[in-house]
Amino acid sequence: MRLLLDTHAFLWWSEDSPQLPRLARRAIQDDVNDVLVSAASAWEITTKHRLGKLPSADPIASDIPGAIADQGFEELPITVAEAARAGALSGPHRDPFDRMLIAQAISRDLVLISNESTFDRYGIRRLW
Numbered sequence: 290m291r292l293l294l295d296t297h298a299f300l301w302w303s304e305d306s307p308q309l310p311r312l313a314r315r316a317i318q319d320d321v322n323d324v325l326v327s328a329a330s331a332w333e334i335t336t337k338h339r340l341g342k343l344p345s346a347d348p349i350a351s352d353i354p355g356a357i358a359d360q361g362f363e364e365l366p367i368t369v370a371e372a373a374r375a376g377a378l379s380g381p382h383r384d385p386f387d388r389m390l391i392a393q394a395i396s397r398d399l400v401l402i403s404n405e406s407t408f409d410r411y412g413i414r415r416l417w
Contacts, residue, residue, distance in 0.1 A: 291323045292316060292416070293365065293394050295403035296330040296386060303349055303356060313402050316416055325365040325399065326357045329389035371396050382407055 294302065294317070301309040302317055317324055331353040337343040338350035349356045357364055367389060375385070375392035382388060387405065394401040394413040401408060401415050408415050 290316070290321070291325065291397070291399050293325050293327060293390060293397075293399040293401050294330065294362070295390060295401060295405065296333045297404065298402045299326050299330055299362075300334070300343075300346060300349065303360065304345070310417060313417055316400075316402065324360070324362045326353075326362050327365045327390055327393055328367045329386050329393070333386040365393060365397075367393070368396075378411065380410055382410075 298309060298313060298317075300306075302314070316322055334343060334346055334353060335350050338346050343350065354364065371389065371392045374396060375388040378388050378391060382391070387408070390401060390403070391408055391411045391413060393399065394408075395411065399414075401413050402417065403415055404417050405415075
């Protein structure tokens with residue numbers, strides 16, 4: 290399975306937070322699965338860290354590529370087609386970072402690890 294981590298899932302995994310459910314943790318640990326972290330999450334983490342909203346993310350925000358590599362995860366770049374899809378998504382969800390993750394999950398047929406039940410409206414596969 291190819292898994293895309295929502296930003297909070299990546300942070301909670303990196304911090305070994307109990308907020309990450311056992312089911313998600315097992316899927317991430319399973320060597321059979323490919324685990325991806327989107328460029329959108331890097332953008333979200335560094336933006337919110339700069340604004341003081343994620344002070345505990347300092348070690349990750351200072352070297353996101355290194356944090357991704359240290360966990361054995363893969364970087365997921367954003368394509369122009371995915372950006373267009375994210376912008377064109379209908380529905381009430383307005384967060385640009387989340388919309389990008391949804392678009393990437395749709396276009397690349399990824400399972401999104403997220404606690405955001407509103408994502409289900411977009412027909413993606415979500416694990417939590």
